[in-house]
Amino acid sequence: MTGFADAVARAAAAGRLVVQPRMGMASPLEMRAGLLAVRGAGATTVGTLTVDSYTRVGDHRAALTALHDGARLNGYPIVSHHPDTTRAVLDGLTGFPVQVRHGSADPRAIFGALAAAGLDATEGGPVSYCLPYSRKPLRDSVEHWTEACENFSGHLETFGGCMMGQLCPPGLLVALSVLEAVFFRFHGVRSVSLSYAQQTNADQDAEAIRALRVLAARFLSDVDWHVVVYAYMGVFPRTRAGARLLNDNAARLAVRAGAERLIVKTVAEAHRIPTVAENVDALESAAEAAAQAEPEQSFADTGVLAEATALVEAVLELPGDPGEALLAAFRRGLLDVPYCLHPDNAGHTRSHIDDTGRLRWSSAGAMPIPRSSVDRSGPAPDSASLLTALHRVAHLHDARTH
Amino acid sequence: MNNLVLLSGTASDSHTWNLVYLQLLLEEAGHRVINLGACVPPVLLADECEAEQPDLVVLSTVNGHGYQDGPRAIAELRSRPGLAAVPVVIGGKLGTGGPEPVQADALRAAGFAEVFDDETAITRFREFITTNALCRTAGTAS
Ligand code: B12
Numbered sequence: 284m285t286g287f288a289d290a291v292a293r294a295a296a297a298g299r300l301v302v303q304p305r306m307g308m309a310s311p312l313e314m315r316a317g318l319l320a321v322r323g324a325g326a327t328t329v330g331t332l333t334v335d336s337y338t339r340v341g342d343h344r345a346a347l348t349a350l351h352d353g354a355r356l357n358g359y360p361i362v363s364h365h366p367d368t369t370r371a372v373l374d375g376l377t378g379f380p381v382q383v384r385h386g387s388a389d390p391r392a393i394f395g396a397l398a399a400a401g402l403d404a405t406e407g408g409p410v411s412y413c414l415p416y417s418r419k420p421l422r423d424s425v426e427h428w429t430e431a432c433e434n435f436s437g438h439l440e441t442f443g444g445c446m447m448g449q450l451c452p453p454g455l456l457v458a459l460s461v462l463e464a465v466f467f468r469f470h471g472v473r474s475v476s477l478s479y480a481q482q483t484n485a486d487q488d489a490e491a492i493r494a495l496r497v498l499a500a501r502f503l504s505d506v507d508w509h510v511v512v513y514a515y516m517g518v519f520p521r522t523r524a525g526a527r528l529l530n531d532n533a534a535r536l537a538v539r540a541g542a543e544r545l546i547v548k549t550v551a552e553a554h555r556i557p558t559v560a561e562n563v564d565a566l567e568s569a570a571e572a573a574a575q576a577e578p579e580q581s582f583a584d585t586g587v588l589a590e591a592t593a594l595v596e597a598v599l600e601l602p603g604d605p606g607e608a609l610l611a612a613f614r615r616g617l618l619d620v621p622y623c624l625h626p627d628n629a630g631h632t633r634s635h636i637d638d639t640g641r642l643r644w645s646s647a648g649a650m651p652i653p654r655s656s657v658d659r660s661g662p663a664p665d666s667a668s669l670l671t672a673l674h675r676v677a678h679l680h681d682a683r684t685h
Numbered sequence: 686m687n688n689l690v691l692l693s694g695t696a697s698d699s700h701t702w703n704l705v706y707l708q709l710l711l712e713e714a715g716h717r718v719i720n721l722g723a724c725v726p727p728v729l730l731a732d733e734c735e736a737e738q739p740d741l742v743v744l745s746t747v748n749g750h751g752y753q754d755g756p757r758a759i760a761e762l763r764s765r766p767g768l769a770a771v772p773v774v775i776g777g778k779l780g781t782g783g784p785e786p787v788q789a790d791a792l793r794a795a796g797f798a799e800v801f802d803d804e805t806a807i808t809r810f811r812e813f814i815t816t817n818a819l820c821r822t823a824g825t826a827s
Contacts, residue, residue, distance in 0.1 A: 336698060337750070349753060357749040555780075555781060622705055666706055
C-alpha cells in the first residue's frame with residue numbers, strides 16, 4: 284500500500300472518514316501554507332495539490348508566463364515549478380499524504396513531476412480526464428494514460444464517478460468508475476480508489492455507492508481499493524449556509540454508504556477559487572457532520588447496480604484490452620455521456636431530474652439500458668429548462684437555509 | 686442575412702455547460718451557431734473564423750484564466766487580414782477572484798466589443814445580440 288492508501292485504511296479501521304480539499308495556488312509559499320493548514324485542521328485530513336489549467340492542457344509556456352508576470356492561476360503549476368521548489372513546498376510534511384489532482388488527457392509530464400517531487404498519489408483516467416477536460420482524441424488519451432500508468436507505482440483514483448459534474452445518471456458514473464479502475468489494474472497499478480460524485484437525490488446516491496462497492500469487489504479483488512465521494516460537482520448553492528448544508532450532506536452520504544474518503548467543496552464554490560480558510564472550514568464542517576452520521580446496511584434497489592453491471596459487462600466483452608474496449612464502446616455508443624461535447628462521445632443520450640429528484644435517462648442512445656429505465660417525460664430541451672435542471676440542487680439548498 | 690455565431694471556449698478552459706447553455710440561448714434568439722467546444726487554442730479559433738466567416742464571435746470561459754486567455758485569442762484573430770472587423774465578445778467567470786473591472790477594461794482595450802463578467806451578463810448579452818442583429822438588418826436594408 285502507498286502512504287496515501289495506508290492513511291485512508293488506518294482511518295477507516297478507526298471508523299473515521301478521511302476528508303480532503305480541492306486546493307491549488309500558483310505560489311509555492313501559499314501552496315505550502317495551504318497544505319500546513321489542511322494538516323492542522325480539526326479533522327482526519329489528507330492534502331491536495333491541485334494543478335492549474337495551463338499545465339492540464341500541456342501549455343507550460345503560458346504557465347511560466349503567468350508565474351513570471353505574477354498573474355493569478357487556478358492551481359499549482361507542478362511541471363513549471365522546479366522539482367526542488369515542490370520538494371520545498373512539501374518539506375517537513377513527511378507522513379502527511381498529499382495527492383496531486385489535475386485533469387489532464389496527457390498526464391505524463393505531471394506524473395513525472397510528482398514522482399520527482401517524491402509524491403505517490405494522483406488521480407484521473409483515460410476517459411474521465413479526456414471527455415470533460417480536453418479536445419484531444421480519446422485514442423490519444425488512452426495511449427498517454429497507458430504509458431503513465433505503466434511507469435507509476437503509487438495510488439491512483441479514478442475520476443470516472445464525476446464526468447461532467449452533473450446530470451449524468453448514476454449507473455453510467457458507477458460503470459465508468461469501475462471501468463477506469465479496471466484499466467489502471469490492467470496497466471499494473473496496485474492501489475486504486477473509485478469515485479462517485481454526489482448527485483441530486485441522497486437515496487439514489489447511497490444506492491449507487493453500494494453498487495460501486497459490489498462491482499469493485501467483483502472486478503478488483505486482487506488490488507487494494509477504497510471508495511471516495513465527491514461533494515456535489517455541479518452548480519453550487521450561492522449562499523454560505525446553502526453551500527455548507529450541501530457539503531455536510533455529502534459527508535453524511537459518505538458515512539451512510541460506507542465510503543472511506545470525501546472531497547469537500549467550500550462556500551466559495553459558486554463564486555471563485557476558495558481561500559485556505561474556506562477550505563479548512565469546509566473540512567471541519569464535513570468532519571463534524573460525518574461524526575454524527577451512521578453507516579447503513581441496506582438500501583432500496585431501484586436498478587442502479589443492474590444498470591452499471593450491464594454497462595461494465597458490455598464493455599469488457601468487447602475484444603482487446605480495457606483501453607481498446609473503452610475506445611470501441613464510445614465509438615459504438617455503448618457508453619455515451621449526456622451533454623458531453625467531445626467529438627468522440629456519440630452524444631445521443633439525454634437525462635433529466637424527475638419529480639422525486641432522481642436522475643433519469645430521457646434517452647439512452649445505443650447504451651445497453653432497458654427501455655423500462657428510460658423516462659421520456661422530461662422537460663423540453665431548451666435553455667431555460669437546462670438552467671433549471673443545472674441549478675436545482677443549488678436552489679433547494681439555498682432555499683432550505685433561508 | 687447569414688446570422689452566424691461562432692461560439693467557443695478558450696485555450697485553457699475545458700468547461701462546456703456554459704457553451705451548451707449559450708448555444709441553446711443563441712439558437713432560441715434565431716441565430717445559427719457553430720460551437721467549437723472546449724480548449725480552443727487561438728490558432729484553431731482564427732482558422733475556424735476564416736473558414737466560417739461568422740457575424741459574431743462569442744468566447745465563453747469560467748475557469749479563471751479569461752483575463753489571460755482572452756487577449757491571446759483576440760490578438761490572433763486581429764492578426765488575420767480577413768478578421769480585422771468581426772465583432773468579438775467574451776463572458777463568464779474571467780478571473781479567479783470574482784469580476785475585476787480594471788481587467789475587463791483591458792479586454793475592451795484589446796479589442797473585445799463587450800465583456801460580460803458579472804451578475805448582469807445574460808441580461809446584457811440578450812440586449813447585445815438583439816441590438817447587434819437589428820444593426821445588421823438595418824445595414825443590409827440600406
Ligand atoms: C461543473 C463544473 C466543473 C466540471 C465541468 C465539466 C464540463 N466539461 O463542463 C468539472 C468538474 C470537470 C470542472 C473542472 C474544473 N473546474 Co469547474 N466548475 C464547475 C461548477 C461546479 C459549475 C459550472 C457549471 O456547470 N455552470 C453552469 C453554466 C450554465 O453556468 P456557468 O458556467 O457559470 O456560466 C454562466 C455565467 O458564467 C455566464 N457565462 C459564461 N460564459 C459566458 C459568456 C458570455 C458571452 C456571457 C454573456 C455569459 C457567460 O452565463 C452562464 C449562465 O448564467 C463551477 C462552480 C459553480 N458555478 O458552482 C466550477 C468552477 C467554474 N470551476 C472552476 C475551476 C477552477 C475548475 C478547474 C480548473 C479545476 C480547479 N482548479 O478547480 C477545472 C477545469 C479545467 C480546465 N482545463 O479549465 C472554478 C473557476 C474559478 C474562478 N473562475 O474563479 C469554479 C468557479 C469552482 C471554484 N469556485 O473553484 N468544473
